[in-house]
Amino acid sequence: MSDDLLTPRLRLSRPSPADLDAVHAINADSRVWTHFPSLRHRELATTVAMMERWERSWNEAGLGSSVVRLRSTGDVIGNGGCTLLGGEVWNVGYRIAADHHGHGYATEVAGAAIERARAIDPDRPVIAFLVEHNHASARVAEKLGLRLVHRGPDAGNHDPSVMRLVYADRDLTAEQLAATLR
Known part of the structure; x- marks a missing residue:
C-alpha cells in the first residue's frame, strides 16, 4: 500500500524533512489558530516536534498525519490525517x-484518512478531539459520522x-478515552 492518498482534489503524502518550511508556515499563521491561539507555532522547533510525532505514528502504525497538496498545482495547503x-x-x-x-478540504482530508485508518486497523476507534468553541471542526466531525462521546x-x-x-x-473504553484526554 502506497503512503500517498489521493482524493479528487488532494494528494496526502507522508511528510519529509523537505516539507518542514511549508508545514511550519501554515501552523505559524494566527489565522488557522483562531479557536486556540496559544497553540500557534511560534518557533520552528514546535513544528519539528509535531512532525516527529507524525513520523513515530507512521513507523508504529503504518499511518500518520500527511502533508496536503493540491493535485492541480502541487502546492502545500495543509497537513492532516489519522495519527495513533x-x-x-x-x-x-x-x-x-x-x-x-x-x-471542504478538511472534510476531504479527514474522510480519506479515516478510510485508510479503517483499512489498516478497523478495530481501533477513530476519534476527533477539539475545543467546544471550534464549531467548524465539530461540523466536520459530524459530517464524517463521528458522534459526541465526551464533554469535559x-x-x-x-x-x-x-x-x-x-x-x-x-x-x-476508559483507556481509549483517557488516551484522548492527555
Missing part, C-alpha cells in the same frame, strides 16, 4: 492554510472555562 494516539485510538486532525478555508474540562488549557469535546465512531 496513546496506542489506543486513531486521532483524526487537520490544519488547512487560511487562504484555503471554506472549500480541557486539561492543561490556560483558560479553565474551555471544554474539550471528543467525537468517536463508537463507544470508547
